[in-house]
Amino acid sequence: MSEFIRKLENEIDASSLITDKSEMAKYITDWPGKITGDALAVLRPRNTSEVSKIMLLAYEFEIPVVPQGGNTSVAGGSVPDDTGNSIVISLERMNKVRDISVSAMTITVEAGCILEKLQQIAEDKGLFFPLNFGAKGSCMIGGNLATNAGGQNVVRYGNTRELCLGVEAVFSDGRVMNLLSGLRKDNTGYDLRDLLIGSEGTLAIITAATMKLFHLPQARSATFAIIPDIDTGLELLNRAQAHTGGAVEAFELIPRVFLELVKKHAPQFHIPFPQIPELCVLIEIAPTNPQNSNNSEAIDNNAKEQLENILEDGINDGLVLDAVIASSEGQRREMWEMRESALEIITKEGNRIGFDISLPLNKVQAFVKEMEFRAGSLVENLRMCHMGHLGDGNLHYAIFPPEEDPDALILKSEEIKKAVYDAISSFDGSFSAEHGIGTSKLFAMNNYKDPVALDIMQQIKVKLDPKMIMNPGKLLP
Ligand SMILES: Cc1cc2nc3c(=O)[nH]c(=O)nc-3n(C[C@H](O)[C@H](O)[C@H](O)COP(=O)(O)OP(=O)(O)OC[C@H]3O[C@@H](n4cnc5c(N)ncnc54)[C@H](O)[C@@H]3O)c2cc1C
Known part of the structure; x- marks a missing residue:
């Protein structure tokens, strides 16, 4: 470990390396405050070349790497485990705009660009970047891509995947792939951009992206x-x-x-x-x-x-x-x-079982009714909060205990979770609509994902990350 740190110190700028525990604190605890891990170091590279150098060394020494953007993940994906063997690579200092074209209606930004800033840059040019949700002041475009984030405007513009024309990424062995041409048509084989979008840092580190811009709505x-x-x-x-x-x-x-x-x-x-x-x-x-x-x-x-x-x-x-x-x-x-x-308001209520699910639009109502019945037969007077982005079938479904019995969920929570996942499956829904799998939905991934799809994902993982150092323990059971 000390040899790894010594080599890192030789390769990258001193300002990019944090090893002091108190300075590392904000990078190792997740947004909900449920997980606090530990890390060997936090790296804050300034450019793609530094990311590549760090990855080369991590590959050589087989050091697990946790890529991190704004650390607003609510699925446990953005923080290290508690072994203290991993490094966190925060993209926060890579926040430059590399190019913006009003005529092509595209923008190329580094992964650490905060979503709200990207929205503002587009607006300053009379254009519009439509991805939008509560964490916009902290989350970053690299994290949005890595989680294929959704939010409230998906009904009109699609998820982050639909907004992206290309990515630049660094693989576990330090190789840099540049797909930033901004092409709207490019049928040259497998779509590696789409493979990395939604991969939650388990295949590569996204260092920059070319995103679509839209006409700014004239009124709302x-x-x-x-x-x-x-x-x-x-x-x-x-x-x-x-x-x-x-x-x-x-x-x-x-x-x-x-x-x-x-x-x-x-x-x-x-x-x-x-x-x-x-x-x-x-x-x-x-x-x-x-x-x-x-x-x-x-x-x-x-x-x-x-x-x-x-x-x-x-x-x-x-x-x-x-x-x-x-x-x-x-x-x-x-x-x-x-x-x-x-999310803040719901979190204040305390005890709850939360889900981020999606359903075919014409089955949302039937699912909600079925859940009232299934969960209601496990615990009486549950408070079911089926809040969500109805336009795209995404429910942030939260189940609260009865007000008079705040501990009522404790003994039944596993049964309730299973009832929800079973119902999602029977209504052809998804157990993860937009927040990703992280560590919080590994159980569902193991039990409810199509087994062939899961096997192929595992094979892709081994091929692209042979030493299994990219965000281990996340997304794949
Ligand atoms: C108040 C609040 C509201 C939210 N609302 C929504 C919502 O409506 N819709 C929605 O989709 N999400 C929502 N989220 C979840 C979260 O904000 C999104 O998942 C967001 O896209 C994460 O971005 P981030 O930069 O914070 O990534 P992080 O939390 O830092 O990381 C998320 C995952 O991506 C990986 N990652 C991060 N950056 C990179 C990179 N450059 N390359 C490779 N992997 C990377 C991490 O390893 C991790 O697995 C909300 C969160 C909060 C706190």
């Missing part, structure tokens, strides 16, 4: 709408898509249980209805080509009118029970702040 209008049930909500979504020509930017499901937690833990947020409804959706539409595009007030009114028409039709046809449209940009932002704080 948001509403909280109360809906009778999930299936009716989907009909409302389809109508809104047809009415706006696909300009629905987000369609978020918000159940009563979550609004009750908002009232309890985040009273600063205003719930826009006199009584907490059973189920509502937060809808945002964002037209990119409104008429009268020189007049911002007319553009805003146009977006709002479109939303009013959708809601009015919805109310007439029983798809909407009541709705509140954000009357100002401030109110729209407040609606989103409440939504984006969901």
